Amino acid sequence: MTPQRAVFLDRDGTMIEDVGYLDRLDRLTLFPYTIDAVRLLNDAGFRVVVVTSQNGVANGVLTEQFLGEAHAHLSRAFEAAGARVDGYYYCPHSPHATVERYRTDCECRKPKPGMILAAAAEHGLDVERSFVVGDRWRDIEMGLNAGTRAVLVETGYGKTEATRTPATMAHVPIVANLIEATSWILRHA
Ligand SMILES: [Mg+2]
Numbered sequence: 001m002t003p004q005r006a007v008f009l010d011r012d013g014t015m016i017e018d019v020g021y022l023d024r025l026d027r028l029t030l031f032p033y034t035i036d037a038v039r040l041l042n043d044a045g046f047r048v049v050v051v052t053s054q055n056g057v058a059n060g061v062l063t064e065q066f067l068g069e070a071h072a073h074l075s076r077a078f079e080a081a082g083a084r085v086d087g088y089y090y091c092p093h094s095p096h097a098t099v100e101r102y103r104t105d106c107e108c109r110k111p112k113p114g115m116i117l118a119a120a121a122e123h124g125l126d127v128e129r130s131f132v133v134g135d136r137w138r139d140i141e142m143g144l145n146a147g148t149r150a151v152l153v154e155t156g157y158g159k160t161e162a163t164r165t166p167a168t169m170a171h172v173p174i175v176a177n178l179i180e181a182t183s184w185i186l187r188h189a
């Protein structure tokens with residue numbers, strides 16, 4: 001089987017409103033273009049994989065069970081509109097976690113590339129032909145560490161991040177939001 005291209009999407013601030021710790025489904029708000037962006041990527045032959053840091057789990061503010069429910073809820077919204085997310089990967093760890101079993105210096109904490117490498121192994125993805133979209137430099141750095149290309153969006157923390165671009169990230173395109181990032185990827189893939 002030929003390895004598939006993928007777009008790895010940060011969740012909070014990239015696909016949905018960043019509300020701090022998302023701990024109730026009624027606080028989950030997709031940006032108006034997110035479903036269209038995912039469908040466009042599906043139609044262009046990209047696998048779409050969510051890669052998200054969930055410090056709230058490490059700190060006992062939300063459970064992995066709730067996280068699963070939130071992602072099932074997102075998947076139903078995509079499915080109802082003919083779009084598809086192929087996988088969800090999250091890092092529930094922190095070296096400073098208040099919940100002991102999540103207190104570890106893991107390989108999946110952004111900007112380490114663990115989530116991307118795990119998804120690539122499980123889904124047969126061609127990392128070199130793949131992209132990361134996120135609103136934080138650590139999202140972008142995770143992608144570059146894994147060997148993808150990457151695009152920063154100005155939603156979420158992105159506007160602030162864009163004012164302090166690290167020298168090593170100067171080549172990374174910065175666009176308004178996920179639909180613009182999708183358009184950039186489709187032009188540069
Ligand atoms: Mg984010």
Ligand SMILES: [Zn+2]
Pocket residue numbers: 090091092093094106107108109
């Ligand atoms: Zn982790």
